[in-house]
Amino acid sequence: MDYQTLKLQHRAEREQWPEALSVRVHRALSWLQRAELCEQDEDAEFLFLWIAFNAAYANDIRSEHPPEAKAFADFLYQLQRFDRDKQLEALVWQQFSGPIRVLLDNPYVFQPFWECQKQPGCTDGWKWSFDKAQTRVSRALSQRDTVKILRVVFSRIYTLRNQLTHGGATWQGKLNREAIRDSVALMRAFVPVMLSIMMASPNQDWGQLHYPVLA
Structure with missing residues (x-):
């Protein structure tokens, strides 16, 4: 499943x-x-x-803020509910079970690890x-x-996202290469699956736009 198929x-x-759904999908x-x-x-x-x-999705998923974490969990449960072909299960338990376990075992995408580095004497x-x-x-x-596995995975990927967007990593740096590679592979598959599920259930409430289109 790719851009061209979904765009058609x-x-x-x-x-x-x-x-709201049409604009979400168009932007994504x-x-x-x-x-x-x-x-x-x-x-x-x-x-x-x-x-x-x-x-x-159009929401923040920072795990340290319960309202956002709950909103993301609700979104994933909604995706799972309307995932008639069990595509999410196939991603987690078949296609990416190995990379997911590696990512979850990686302390360098665990936000408390980095919070500890900021505190004097915290090793x-x-x-x-x-x-x-x-x-x-x-x-x-x-x-x-x-759903629980995806929640944790995306909280770890969010830490990686912060490292890149806030200049906390080097472009094409070697230190985070495995985490980047696994995250890209997972998201390359997850994003089209997410969009296909949403598009197959257009009458469900996928939320209002944070930045609506203004004439």
């Missing part, structure tokens, strides 16, 4: 959709198309995919939080809880 569907069906597809044009530049592709994701204070988070991850993995 959008053009064919958008007149019957609510305006424009950034997905740009991401697909990136060659040999995983950092740029990562950022364009994140914008595509956020254009469709391993983050480990307790990380171990506790890993226990929850293990439980979700054993229960095959797709």
Whole structure:
């Protein structure tokens, strides 16, 4: 599933959709198309995919703020509810089960690790939080809880996103290359799946636009 396939569907069906959904999908597809044009530049592709994701979701997912975390959880549960072909399950448990586990085991995309570095004398204070988070991850993995795994994965990817957008990493730097590569691969598949689910259920409430189109 790619930009061209989804765009053809959008053009064919958008007149019957609510305006908010049509605009969300239109914006997201424009950034997905740009991401697909990136060659040999995983950092740029990562950022364009994140914008595509956020254009469709249009909310912040900072895990340290419960209202946003709950809103993102609700969004994922809604996606899962209308995922008639079980595409999300296939992504998590089949296509990307290995990269997801690697990403979840990586402390460098765990925000408390970096918060600890800012505190004088804090060397391993983050480990307790990380171990506790890993226990929850293990439980979700054993229960095959797709939504919980995606929630944690995207909170980790959000930390990586912050590193790039706030200048906390080097372009094409070696230190975060594996995390970038795995995140790009996952989002390259997730964003089209997310859009296809939303487009297949246009009469559901996918939220109002934060930045509406003004004449």
